[in-house]
Amino acid sequence: MDLTEKSSRQSLIPSFLYGSSSAKTFGLEQMLHASPRPSAAFNTNVEAVSQATGLVIPSPTEPSKKIEMYSPAFYAACTAGGILSCGLTHMAVTPLDLVKCNMQIDPTKYKSISSGFGVLLKEQGVRGFFKGWVPTLLGYSGQGACKFGFYEFFKKYYSDLAGPEFTAKYKTLIYLAGSASAEVIADIALCPFEAVKVRVQTQPGFARGLSDGLPKFIKSEGALGLYKGIVPLWGRQIPYTMMKFASFEAIVENIYKYAIPTPKDECSKSLQLGVSFAGGYVAGVFCAIVSHPADNLVSFLNNAKGATVGDAVKKIGVLGLFTRGLPLRIVMIGTLTGAQWGIYDAFKVFVGLPTTGGVTPPPAAAAAASELAKV
Template identity: 60%
Template sequence: MFKSLIDAAQNSTFKSPFSSADCQTAAPPTLPLPSSDDAVSTRTQLSPNHNFAAAAAAQGDSCEFGSNHYFLLCGLGGIISCGTTHTMVVPLDLVKCRLQVDPAKYKSVFNGFRVSLAEEGVRGLAKGWAPTFIGYSMQGLCKFGLYEVFKVMYGNAIGEENAFLYRTSLYLAASASAEFFADIALSPMEAAKVKIQTTPGFAKNLREALPKMTAQEGITAFYKGLVPLWMRQIPYTMMKFACFERTLELLYKYVVPKPRADCTKGEQLIVTFAAGYIAGVFCAIVSHPADTVVSKLNQAKGASAMDVAKKLGWSGLWGGLVPRIVMIGTLTAAQWFIYDAVKVFLHMPRPPPPDMPESLKKKLGLTGAQ
């Protein structure tokens, strides 16, 4: 399925960054753009009235922007960023889930930690780490890898000028499409994780949980939370990517005292972390009600998402918001930092924030404007 998506992008009638699928191959005739970092940005000509900005494989780059190699490395970056960060915050996630499903017992974040430590010890705080690591690694692969695929595919479809003018909508559409598939990959492990963390005595680890869940409810046990997971994750990811992309653009435009090209890679990573944290706060708020439903749904056997939402009520849907803001803000910032750091480490193309195409400047009478 994923291969067909990549092939569709590469075989698009608007074919742009996909001029060559092999790294280090010669690029087609190009017109130079302002340089960024250690790669030379270029503009690939599509037709007399249509071209799309792309960073071709340049000296020092490990691959060409938009190639299969590039997309695979983006997926690898997603695995590393999502799998490791979600696993690191398992203790906070465990307490957050317990606050959502049993507020009478776990009255606050600190009380939740205290009760959990008293009942299960320090090792108990690591409950659910295995399904968390596996599930979110799979999700990260699809989320970041497919986001890059869809962003290029949709950008090609609407053309360079529209891709710039409606770039926020482009980010939203690409991220929503990627997350749709990412949640299908995540759902089984998310269901197992919540079951382990919120159902006392059910299972100590993933090896115990999987056969029990299969025996009790069959394959539906792993996908009954898929719809509320989509409700939680798709808005979250749309905000995560769109807010990050636009915040990054604004930071370089109004806050950072020098152009991105003049910043060191370390300085760029700091800006990436700041933009990621800002995006994470908004992500947590937008997706929290659905997150509460997912946590409760995987604990309540036979209940539907609507049943759970009605039982919780409006105020109940916001239980555990504060720890989730702290967790998701830090998580999102760390993920973007790690993802960008992986790109730097692997010498991948890292195009600068989008700039208005020359053709659009001419139409608006801005040619020669700074």
């Protein structure tokens, strides 16, 4: 074997195996006698071996870092999840929302769900079903960001104010207060887009969408006119969101307590997301019923220039406020709310956070967990 071939073969073997005895002994002793704990010492010894002998050892794969609960990154993740869950779902049900708004404004023309779709298809074609999708996407993305992000913030804030014992005892009040506080802020983001959306969807020829509809609306109603419907919007959305979050938390807790024998932490992620969707759908049905009268008011006020709540009640009637367009809205809001919770929790799982809700721990365990979180 010539010198070149011998050198080539040796280059394939780690140098410490055929190097000097002192280097060989040093490397093996360091590797065999290095203490596995703590990990920092192990890494230091491995680096020493590598530097002394030329042996390169790849570092072990570290587990991905999880987001710390209630940290700024946690609230940022909840905000991003809210954008996805609300913006995408509301945009997807734009055809249902379009028919619902027109049934509320002109029930003689849009007499039922099926006939409403037929009228829209005949007059505006398939493209007409997604009229107003841009203000819908932007408005409800902003609303979702504030709704979910601030809900998580206020839920933690009010829980800390109440303390572990009162939080466990009055948890439903915590959910109601947190969701109401979040929705007040969320509707400020939504209101201008909702005003333009309703006008675009219910007044033929007003505008094609947000880009030309917003300037026309401001020219007609003034900038403050964009917030003309803020009080009815609060009247619709605050009860809706309080029901949405409080009932969801209660439904999910009872599903894990009575319907699933396995503790939540031991359930698969797919099962947990299924529970989130089911809990969201049932909560959405309750939301639709509670908030429907105000929804009729919002549609009426944003469609009729200079109209008041009294005009709406006189025109629609008290019974009409509760019933007009309700079946369609139950289907729409149930599906919408179930999908929102599914998407929101799926995003939380994606970034390493637990899904929302579950069995509330007893006060002693909650207090211990609260102290641990502060450490």
